[in-house]
Amino acid sequence: MKKKVLGTLLSVAMVASMLVGCGGGSTETAAPAATDEAPAAEADAPAAAADEAAATTSGGGKVGVAMPTQSSERWINDGANMKAQLEALGYEVDLQYAEDDVQAQVSQIENMIASGVNCLVIASIDSSALVNVEAQAKDAGIPIIAYDRLLMDTDAVSYYATFDNKGVGTAIGKYIEDNANLDPANPQTIEFFMGSPDDNNALFLYNGLMEVLQPYLDNGALVCKSGRTSFEDTCILRWSQETAQQNCENYLTGFYADEDLDICATAFDGFAYGCKAALEGAGYTDANWPIITGQDAELMATKNIISGKQTMSIYKDTRLLAEKCVTMVQAVLEGAEPEINDTEQYNNGKIVVPSYLCTPVAVDQGNYKEIIVDGGYYTEEQLAE
Ligand code: BGC
Numbered sequence: 001m002k003k004k005v006l007g008t009l010l011s012v013a014m015v016a017s018m019l020v021g022c023g024g025g026s027t028e029t030a031a032p033a034a035t036d037e038a039p040a041a042e043a044d045a046p047a048a049a050a051d052e053a054a055a056t057t058s059g060g061g062k063v064g065v066a067m068p069t070q071s072s073e074r075w076i077n078d079g080a081n082m083k084a085q086l087e088a089l090g091y092e093v094d095l096q097y098a099e100d101d102v103q104a105q106v107s108q109i110e111n112m113i114a115s116g117v118n119c120l121v122i123a124s125i126d127s128s129a130l131v132n133v134e135a136q137a138k139d140a141g142i143p144i145i146a147y148d149r150l151l152m153d154t155d156a157v158s159y160y161a162t163f164d165n166k167g168v169g170t171a172i173g174k175y176i177e178d179n180a181n182l183d184p185a186n187p188q189t190i191e192f193f194m195g196s197p198d199d200n201n202a203l204f205l206y207n208g209l210m211e212v213l214q215p216y217l218d219n220g221a222l223v224c225k226s227g228r229t230s231f232e233d234t235c236i237l238r239w240s241q242e243t244a245q246q247n248c249e250n251y252l253t254g255f256y257a258d259e260d261l262d263i264c265a266t267a268f269d270g271f272a273y274g275c276k277a278a279l280e281g282a283g284y285t286d287a288n289w290p291i292i293t294g295q296d297a298e299l300m301a302t303k304n305i306i307s308g309k310q311t312m313s314i315y316k317d318t319r320l321l322a323e324k325c326v327t328m329v330q331a332v333l334e335g336a337e338p339e340i341n342d343t344e345q346y347n348n349g350k351i352v353v354p355s356y357l358c359t360p361v362a363v364d365q366g367n368y369k370e371i372i373v374d375g376g377y378y379t380e381e382q383l384a385e
Contacts, residue, residue: 061333062092064112065147066122069100072239072270074296074318075123078148081322082121086329100238102126109133113140119329123147125238126198130154143332146353147325150200153349158332160346160355161325163316165201168360169208172265172293175312175362177212180263180291182221189259190222191251192234193244193266193275200348205267205295206231213265222263225255236271245274252282260288269294269301272310297363302372303383305365312364315371324356 063086067079075097083093094112098105102125112120113136120137122144124130131153137144138156146160180188190213195202210229216222217229228234236243244266252261264275272294279290286308294301297315304310324339331338342355363371372378 060090061118062094062116063329064109064115064117064120065093065095066105066109066112066120066124067095067097067147068105068123068125068149070097071100072268072296073298073300074316077318078123078322081319082147082325085322085326089326089330091329098125100125102129106130106133110136113137113142117142119333120144121147121325121329122151124149124151124199127152127200128198145325145328145332148201148321150346150348150353152200155350157348157351157353159328159338159340160353161321161328162201162346162355162357163321163360164357165204166208166211166345167357168201168295168314168316169205169210169267170212171208171314171360171362172205172267172295172312173209173212175293175364176263176265176291177216179311182216184220187220187223188262189256190217190224190263190265191226191248191261192224192229193236193247193264193268193271194231194234195267196237196239197231197235198237199239202235202267203231206235209265209267226251239268239270241270241274243274244268244271245278248275248278249281252278256282260284260290262290264290264292266293267295269296269298269310269313272301272304272313276304276309295360297368297372297377299378299382302363302368302378305363305368306383308365312362315361315363315377317358317375317377319377320358324358328356 065079065082067075070076079095079097083095086093094115094117096108098108105125106129109120109122109130110133120142122130127149130151134144134151134154134156143158144151144156146157148162150160150162151157182188194206213222217224236247248264264272266272266275272292275292284290289308291311294310294313297313301310301313305313327336328338330336338356340354340356342357343352346353346355361371373380373383
């Protein structure tokens, strides 16, 4: 821990009351109107993947793709990849974004059912809020594929395409373990910024992260001065960047007036942006900049990694995820066999959903060129803009 010379410590109770946790007080602004189509994706590789898929199969029918929000780049890419790959196979696609408004997503799915889609692909906003509309789809004989986020409390879902969500957490934890010099003789301070409590992925990530880091919290190599280490205390409703920034500001003011925060363990690139803004506001510089983790390897996050303002992110190739999901659509519509690699972990409260888990990869300054640029996800030009 690096001691600061000056600073006033606010009372812990006062700061705790200022923090915005999962339950309420989200600083989110009203959701913009739901839109029809995603803007073009940043990555141009989906087209290549789609061409390859088209060469092997052709299909027909209409697929409704319900995505959560365009406020984060990854979902824009997910939607664009799904649309391109399905269209290349001959499917008609109705792609909708609900801008993190749960009711808007319910209405969009109802409209898709009414318009006669043959299959639904859903990346939910609130995993448990779609039970009724999922039952409607089932009654209408429309199969559902869960995309990235598990659909909870329903038996209407056929398959689940995702990344290894616990693996995301362990990869972030291992990155911290390997790079933070964790030694009880020289403790490092850490604060946690975890995902949305209505997203099943968030708890999986937290559990993976803590599997690695809890021993270091126990032996004193890691010190969380706010005392907020539980999922309940650190989760952030709807993955709000603003709330992450606000929480980070409050932590810095309340607990780090006389020493530096060394590690922001965040579950999402959006949270990393929020922490970056809070740290800049608090006067942190290159000399005392903390380790900041993230998830998604968004374009801005990758640029921040290059400039040193974010330390790492978890790269999730959305082209690959779309590819796996498309094979599931084909399976339910054409009787093909989708590739499944997990039939145990994803119990949604009603059934264990057969799943395909893609592998997440940690990226930082040392390997982003090899993984992200050579992998065709972003070009050097995009990263230099
Ligand atoms: C996804 C993450 C994403 C987060 C916020 C999660 O469900 O798995 O990749 O960062 O949502 O959008």
